Amino acid sequence: xxxxxxxxxxxxxxxxxxxxxxxxxxxxxxxxxxxxxxxxxxxxxxxxxxxxxxxxxxxxxxxxxxxxxxxxxxxxxxxxxxxxxxxxxxxxxxxxxxxxxxxxxxxxxxxxxxxxxxxxxxxxxxxxxxxxxxxxxxxxxxxxxxxxxxxxxxxxxxxxxxxxxxxxxxxxxxxxxxxxxxxxxxxxxxxxxxxxxxxxxxxxxxxxxxxxxxxxxxxxxxxxxxxxxxxxxxxxxxxxxxxxxxxxxxxxxxxxxxxxxxxxxxxxxxxxxxxxxxxxxxxxxxxxxxxxxxxxxxxxxxxxxx
Amino acid sequence: xxxxxxxxxxxxxxxxxxxxxxxxxxxxxxxxxxxxxxxxxxxxxxxxxxxxxxxxxxxxxxxxxxxxxxxxxxxxxxxxxxxxxxxxxxxxxxxxxxxxxxxxxxxxxxxxxxxxxxxxxxxxxxxxxxxxxxxxxxxxxxxxxxxxxxxxxxxxxxxxxxxxxxxxxxxxxxxxxxxxxxxxxxxxxxxxxxxxxxxxxxxxxxxxxxxxxxxxxxxxxxxxxxxxxxxxxxxxxxxxxxxxxxxxxxxxxxxxxxxxxxxxxxxxxxxxxxxxxxxxxxxxxxxxxxxxxxxxxxxxxx
Numbered sequence: 001x002x003x004x005x006x007x008x009x010x011x012x013x014x015x016x017x018x019x020x021x022x023x024x025x026x027x028x029x030x031x032x033x034x035x036x037x038x039x040x041x042x043x044x045x046x047x048x049x050x051x052x053x054x055x056x057x058x059x060x061x062x063x064x065x066x067x068x069x070x071x072x073x074x075x076x077x078x079x080x081x082x083x084x085x086x087x088x089x090x091x092x093x094x095x096x097x098x099x100x101x102x103x104x105x106x107x108x109x110x111x112x113x114x115x116x117x118x119x120x121x122x123x124x125x126x127x128x129x130x131x132x133x134x135x136x137x138x139x140x141x142x143x144x145x146x147x148x149x150x151x152x153x154x155x156x157x158x159x160x161x162x163x164x165x166x167x168x169x170x171x172x173x174x175x176x177x178x179x180x181x182x183x184x185x186x187x188x189x190x191x192x193x194x195x196x197x198x199x200x201x202x203x204x205x206x207x208x209x210x211x212x213x214x215x216x217x218x219x220x221x222x223x224x225x226x227x228x229x230x231x232x233x234x235x236x237x238x239x240x241x242x243x244x245x246x247x248x249x250x251x252x253x254x255x256x257x258x259x260x261x262x263x264x265x266x267x268x269x270x271x272x273x274x275x276x277x278x279x280x281x282x283x284x285x286x287x288x289x290x291x292x293x294x295x296x297x298x299x300x301x302x303x304x305x306x
Numbered sequence: 307x308x309x310x311x312x313x314x315x316x317x318x319x320x321x322x323x324x325x326x327x328x329x330x331x332x333x334x335x336x337x338x339x340x341x342x343x344x345x346x347x348x349x350x351x352x353x354x355x356x357x358x359x360x361x362x363x364x365x366x367x368x369x370x371x372x373x374x375x376x377x378x379x380x381x382x383x384x385x386x387x388x389x390x391x392x393x394x395x396x397x398x399x400x401x402x403x404x405x406x407x408x409x410x411x412x413x414x415x416x417x418x419x420x421x422x423x424x425x426x427x428x429x430x431x432x433x434x435x436x437x438x439x440x441x442x443x444x445x446x447x448x449x450x451x452x453x454x455x456x457x458x459x460x461x462x463x464x465x466x467x468x469x470x471x472x473x474x475x476x477x478x479x480x481x482x483x484x485x486x487x488x489x490x491x492x493x494x495x496x497x498x499x500x501x502x503x504x505x506x507x508x509x510x511x512x513x514x515x516x517x518x519x520x521x522x523x524x525x526x527x528x529x530x531x532x533x534x535x536x537x538x539x540x541x542x543x544x545x546x547x548x549x550x551x552x553x554x555x556x557x558x559x560x561x562x563x564x565x566x567x568x569x570x571x572x573x574x575x576x577x578x579x580x581x582x583x584x585x586x587x588x589x590x591x592x593x594x595x596x597x598x599x600x601x602x603x604x605x606x607x608x
Contacts, residue, residue, distance in 0.1 A: 251510075
């Protein structure tokens with residue numbers, strides 16, 4: 001058998017992958033995301049249970065301590081400070097239109113939004129919301145794991161159930177163009193995709209992504225919070241680690257957890273939205289990457305300083 | 307496996323003349339011949355129930371020799387647009403015309419089907435591409451889709467076989483593992499498989515087939531695999547190693563299989579260049595064989 005020299009071989013591979021027969025790209029490894037030598041860096045610790053990482057239009061990170069009833073945000077030096085205290089068991093968060101911070105309040109069974117001055121507005125009441133995603137038009141999809149439901153609150157604040165039956169719907173996110181919704185099932189290996197209809201309803205439910213399971217927790221993936229990057233990769237926090245998928249739903253790999261503890265959620269924030277932030281039990285970590293996240297409600301004024 | 311050994315030897319000899327894909331060219335059987343009647347190709351579209359929300363096109367090739375007096379054999383090609391293209395790497399309809407005319411394969415209706423997409427309802431938003439889900443997943447969902455939706459739809463207009471030995475399925479890359487999965491899940495439906503640079507790698511768990519083949523009672527399927535030394539080696543696995551593992555497992559479990567391993571890359575050049583011989587091998591016993599005289603051995607493929 002002949003052996004080509006490495007350079008020629010690589011060039012041949014690239015040409016073949018790019019041009020040959022129009023076959024779709026197969027090659028989407030983790031090295032497209034991770035930077036050699038960069039690992040997880042501790043951002044904050046000493047919390048009870050961290051969740052809800054969210055990025056404001058200026059790239060600043062916010063997160064919650066659920067049992068601690070507090071929303072934190074990082075200051076200009078990257079140190080966490082209190083943004084809202086007595087926040088009623090804040091869970092999932094995301095910034096929406098107008099630079100408002102949408103947040104689930106478990107203790108008050110509602111979804112609220114804080115404007116840049118910290119003023120509170122009720123978006124939905126009498127709901128058991130775990131995690132949420134806010135569209136660029138101000139609609140909100142949220143999960144109710146116990147009732148196995150996905151809800152939609154339209155921009156006029158009318159709410160309705162848009163899916164039922166996922167075993168434990170938890171994390172929820174949009175594809176970058178907001179045409180597709182993804183819901184994570186904590187209790188199985190599936191991430192479910194839906195087409196978003198013109199009226200905000202969901203159609204064509206499919207277990208498009210299959211997650212890696214761990215031996216001790218299978219068949220539960222532990223899938224929780226998710227985020228997407230500008231290229232359409234999807235990131236999901238699970239027992240196995242931070243799992244990364246390509247745009248055709250194929251797993252690209254699993255990024256190791258920063259600590260041996262529950263990994264609850266993930267978001268891109270920081271300069272250029274190039275830093276992954278994850279919440280894990282008592283701590284928050286970050287890690288620089290080669291890719292960029294995105295905001296579903298861009299071009300909004302950032303919140304004023306408290 | 308006399309055929310496969312001969313081909314490996316040929317491939318290695320050819321490799322000395324030039325590495326990679328340049329050595330593979332289409333032969334006379336892949337070109338139109340004067341006096342050989344050409345079949346007709348029509349284009350259709352389909353919305354699926356089994357893959358909810360998906361839409362796709364497919365082409366139906368009907369050979370000139372088909373007259374509806376007898377049921378036609380069926381061969382389904384995944385990524386149909388590549389196989390049906392008369393200027394492409396396979397030119398399957400031209401090969402069909404030549405081989406059917408020569409009596410080297412049965413009168414076969416070809417179904418060339420594309421993978422599904424779920425178009426977005428929002429203008430400008432990206433469609434959900436379903437190719438990997440449909441092709442790389444190890445389940446019976448795709449073969450059910452063919453057996454319950456596509457083939458019955460084609461069967462409304464043409465008389466199609468219900469004999470699994472007269473049904474074949476083929477594909478390239480993820481379409482290759484898809485073809486194998488279809489027959490593996492439903493050997494009572496598809497008997498014949500052709501895989502070109504098949505993705506028996508861990509895209510969605512397909513790397514486990516070699517071990518499953520070794521530890522499962524043999525199924526009545528015939529499998530042809532083609533791959534090359536310059537095929538992909540990426541995060542999902544090594545295509546050359548995976549295809550070797552498949553061939554070794556099929557050999558271990560005494561399958562009726564053929565394996566051609568050349569020097570090509572991740573494309574259809576090699577597979578296309580040998581498609582006529584691949585189809586001859588695949589359909590080699592399609593005609594009822596007359597009783598052989600006792601003691602005489604013609605040394606044919608077993």
